Amino acid sequence: MQNDLPESWSGKDESTAVDPEKVLMIFGLLGDTHDHMPRIKKTVDILNREAAGGMFLHTGDFIAPFVIPALARLEGKVIGVYGNNDGDHELLQVRCAETENVRIEGNFFEFVVEDKRIALLHGHEKALLSDLIESGLFDLVVHGHSHRAAISRKGRTLVINPGEVCGYLTGKPSCASYDTNTGKGTIYPI
Numbered sequence: 001m002q003n004d005l006p007e008s009w010s011g012k013d014e015s016t017a018v019d020p021e022k023v024l025m026i027f028g029l030l031g032d033t034h035d036h037m038p039r040i041k042k043t044v045d046i047l048n049r050e051a052a053g054g055m056f057l058h059t060g061d062f063i064a065p066f067v068i069p070a071l072a073r074l075e076g077k078v079i080g081v082y083g084n085n086d087g088d089h090e091l092l093q094v095r096c097a098e099t100e101n102v103r104i105e106g107n108f109f110e111f112v113v114e115d116k117r118i119a120l121l122h123g124h125e126k127a128l129l130s131d132l133i134e135s136g137l138f139d140l141v142v143h144g145h146s147h148r149a150a151i152s153r154k155g156r157t158l159v160i161n162p163g164e165v166c167g168y169l170t171g172k173p174s175c176a177s178y179d180t181n182t183g184k185g186t187i188y189p190i
Contacts, residue, residue, distance in 0.1 A: 025114050026052045028074065029176040029185075031059025031122075031144030032083070033067055034166035036173075042190050043165050043175045044073045050188060051076070051177050055113070059144030059162065060122035061085045062104075068095035071102055078102040081109055083122040083144065114180040116140060123161070133159055140178060149174040151185040160185040 028047030033040050047056060054076025060083025062068070071078050078101055082089060089104075096102045108128075109120040116139040123129045123143030132141050133154050141159045147170050149163030160176055167173030173190035 025055065025180040026050070027178045027180070028056040028076075029059070029142055029160055029162040029178060030056065030165055031162055032061045032147050032164040032166055033058070033063070033071075034061055034085070034164070034168060035063045035067060036166035036168070037067070037070060039165050039167060039173050039190050040067055040070045041073075043173075044070065046188050046190065047175055047177070048073075048075045050186075053180075055079070057118075057120050057142050059083065059120065059142060061144065062092060063087075065091045065095040068092065068099060068102055072099040074101070076101065079109060079111075079120065080104045081120050081122055082107050084124040110138075116180050116183075118142065133157055139183070142178070149176065149187045151176070151187065158183060158185060163187065165190060 028051035030043055056074045056076055056078045058078060058080030060081045063085055092104055096104055111118055118140045119132050119138045120142045123145035129143055136155050136157060138157050141157055143161055147164035150161045152159045160178060162176035163174035164170060165173055165175060174187050175190060176185055176187045178185045
């Protein structure tokens, strides 16, 4: 599914322009929240400070629907995908509908913003993740699942795993950002 985001989601704001031709757009990236509310709240604070442009991508494994209102505190649009541990899709969608800024787009989401083609998925389907990265069709592939924060490049494709907000598997909770102007990612410890 490919989407060009509606104009209201473009992040265009004259006050954030770095030059007349480019708009500052820094996405906040997070995932594998696994119900850890104290770390979700810290992550929201970090990403509200570090991400300029009002767009946040969640790689899945929200787990319980009660995390959605906490994620709605992010100052912009939040787009997520389901992870392999997200069981109650219907109730997650109900909670998203109660917010003005959070939506879950199924198992995969693809869109174009600032001339960057971006893919968002959880990453538990390893063949699909590998094919997306190897295809060279995307400027950015954002995924989670392994709980290990990483930034790598394969040809034109930057690959970012923001790590785990919960900190359950690695003991190193993290989130990330992506700058559409520089094409670079940054990992933030939580």
